[in-house]
Amino acid sequence: MATIAVLGTLDTKGQEHNFVADQIRQRQHDVLMIDVGMMGADGVAVDISCHQVAAAADVDLAGLLLRQDRGECVAAMAKAAPVLLAQLQLDGKIDAVISLGGGGGTAIASAAMRALPLGFPKLMVSTLASGNTAPYVGTSDLVMMPSIVDVAGLNRVSRMVFKRAAAVICAMAESAAGEASQLQKENADDRPLIAASMFGNTTDCVNFAIPPLEAAGYEVLVFHATGIGGRAMEGLIRSGMVVGVLDITTTEWADELAGGVLSAGADRLDATAAANVPSVVVPGCLDMVNFGEPDTVPAIYADRLFYHHNPQVTLMRTNPEECSQLGRILAEKINRYQAPVSVLLPVKAVSVISAPGQPFHDPEADSALFEALTQNLNPNVELLAVHCAINDKVFGQACAQALLRNLQQVKQNA
16 A cells, blocks of 8 residues: 655645545555645645745745735745655655646646656656646656646536546556565665666767677666756756766757757756766767757758758758867866766767768868867867767777776776
């Protein structure tokens, strides 16, 4: 039997959360009812009140209520709820969490769920689940489920959705309980972790690099360089769980520079320096900036070269000026690394579609990228120009061998 936290703004959505709680109890699990509303949960039996939630982060609830600023109230609860929920999880008092919400409720509950560790069951039923969910999910494994109708009373549609949601969180809790002992066994045998970045256009490169690393006793975790993927990788590196980084696909910096949709932010590549772990860096897919459908591309780029990757993704070729900037940016980031680092340049192509005969083949732009990197890197950084394309087997294996040398150097100096 699991204890499932039902967390929500019970002052406005108590009936709906009560319904979900009853569904969970019918499945033979316990419920911990948590109110993150502001006005009290009228008619709902609450286990942890909004005042107790606020107290977890020293939030002045009384003062907030006097000012009657809804935005301020939501922000305050979004600060307090993560503190409370994380402590409940650490104390072993909850095994899963579910919430139902509109805008405010989703902001509060998702913030709380993001404070929970990877693998802990968390389900957010939201009116915002089919839109831009990045602000709510972040780099967590939070699951969002569309509410279809507004979370505003019970009707034939909402009852169906809420029943399914209760079933899902119960199944997640049951699965997590069953996996606990198996995970303990697996964790006892864990190999050292290496983080790798990959795109569809660098898949072969990463796949060629993985076997030598696994043969040397490492486990490779691959992250899709889609902005959120890069942020997730950076977060894992900062956590201290990673002993090495195979940063093959630094394409997110092209999006950061040119306003594409897959930017990982200006701190991409900083985590490796912060964690002080050995690494390999490649300017993979810096030939492309990602946009959505063709009509979403900014008008300032109207005369540029595009490639329609699929109906939802339009790629723009970076020009020599942008490539020169990207080379300097990467060099500045890498120059801060204290642990051994190798920069490998795939001279013939930085992606599948920049190879000779492909739509993004542009030797002038690639030369600008490579020259900027070469001229701006510190002399102590190993720089290897490999005369092949990024997805050639020899290049992927060269990346693996460079990282293994850097890892060995750290071991020898320990």
